């Protein structure tokens with residue numbers, strides 16, 4: 001059965017394990033994987049040809065990840081809390097589901113989905129607020145072998161439609177609405193609008209949130225409660241899945257305009273989620289784990305749900321936001337539920353730091369043992385504030401570097417076992433063999449060093465393909481350095497081999513820890529009335545880490561800048577969602593381009609950052625004068 005204990009409890013053992021996993025991955029992961037529940041053993045631990053790329057782990061094996069997350073723990077510790085749900089409003093009651101109860105909720109929904117004709121391999125789109133049913137939905141899909149595609153609740157109808165079409169989903173699971181910062185928000189109307197362009201979707205299972213009614217479309221929409229009540233209880237069994245069957249698709253922004261469907265498969269992902277959860281956080285039996293990420297992002301998948309449940313932990317799901325009703329909310333939730341491990345994003349830490357330390361008065365935080373950070377580089381000031389004020393100087397911080405594509409944490413301290421260094425993700429986990437590459441494509445050896453971050457060997461949790469487009473997978477990750485996985489990030493390595501991630505080196509920007517592709521935002525801006533073209537770059541932002549700075553060219557300069565500004569924001573919200581709204585919009589006469597028509601983003605980035613004295617050689621530009629015009633009117 002999956003163990004709840006960390007394998008790597010000393011630094012010496014970490015070093016030995018890292019070397020063993022690098023030298024003989026098949027042996028290391030074969031040994032590790034024996035603890036899980038398999039319906040059929042594997043024949044080969046792994047085969048990986050990263051040049052193709054063709055990756056398989058535990059081929060020949062059969063399993064169901066939910067038997068490892070739920071059934072085993074429901075047998076061993078049926079009354080242990082599996083999921084605690086803290087609602088948006090602090091006066092509403094929290095709910096706790098034991099392992100026994102969570103298994104029965106998931107089984108019921110699995111039976112209902114089977115009853116609706118959802119079969120193994122079918123894609124199911126989940127568009128739900130952060131409520132327990134979201135966890136049930138993800139796990140119920142996994143139980144029957146359907147592929148879940150969770151879409152973050154903040155995405156627009158168009159984004160939902162794009163994802164539904166790409167995945168070829170036939171059914172959507174949603175709710176009439178949810179709550180954000182004390183206010184009701186409609187969700188079903190977003191699905192209704194998305195479905196106008198998705199004729200392939202024939203069923204929508206709708207959870208009725210009584211305070212937020214929504215009209216139902218007869219023949220298509222089904223009431224959640226009635227459907228569950230009518231389901232045949234015997235149909236909730238776990239489907240035996242092949243190791244390399246798809247477990248889920250999760251869409252993420254890339255450097256082209258079209259979001260890509262990152263595909264993770266059953267066995268390798270399970271092993272990686274469990275290994276990284278137990279070791280990085282040094283989880284101990286009975287601890288409460290609070291991951292503040294939405295299940296709509298990979299962190300919510302791998303740690304709020306799979307990793308913690310695989311270890312038999314108690315996972316806490318919070319419907320609310322850090323600053324409502326006050327910036328003390330996280331601390332109240334931690335004290336109320338005696339949270340041991342707290343995992344959040346630097347943007348949240350910075351916004352709570354900015355709100356003032358008075359919100360910490362009265363907070364005990366004595367239950368905390370380990371703090372985590374994820375999603376973007378954490379600056380030293382935020383790191384120290386987090387360490388001093390939240391961890392009271394006694395909790396190790398794990399700055400965990402990873403990506404949607406990597407399935408789980410790749411570079412991170414092991415809490416209290418290997419050293420934490422402010423603003424450094426530090427050391428690669430066993431199974432992760434990183435290297436740095438210079439601008440000529442050569443490996444930078446020795447320490448210290450700096451370059452593009454590449455991973456040399458396959459690891460169990462890595463993505464297997466881009467849904468429906470394997471060539472895009474090869475092109476995006478394996479073509480820059482054939483035979484190796486290119487992360488899209490730059491990094492530095494210090495004299496002791498510790499990694500510090502410096503940020504994206506492609507056209508992806510991390511805004512509040514969310515990945516935004518500049519091309520997607522530009523496409524949306526270009527759809528606004530009168531716009532001919534635009535360019536979006538990142539600019540440091542006190543709270544968000546990076547903000548979006550948009551340069552926009554109109555055919556005829558807009559009469560009213562306030563109106564034009566509002567139209568652009570509205571268009572981005574409509575096409576993508578509010579998370580992609582630019583923070584700065586500058587109307588410009590043209591964009592700096594090379595003679596071949598390529599936009600010189602390097603120059604635009606420098607102007608946005610205020611570094612106008614170091615724009616480099618602009619003489620090769622088609623129209624060098626445009627640079628001065630832009631620089632003169634830059635927004636501060």
Ligand code: PRX
Nearest residue numbers: 374375376377399400401402403404501515
């Ligand atoms: O640039 C890196 C940054 O977030 C990117 C991955 O984004 P996403 O797929 O949305 O996953 C976020 C949650 C895992 C990376 O390419 N990133 C993530 N964690 C860190 C980080 N940058 C610096 N330090 C981190 N700890």
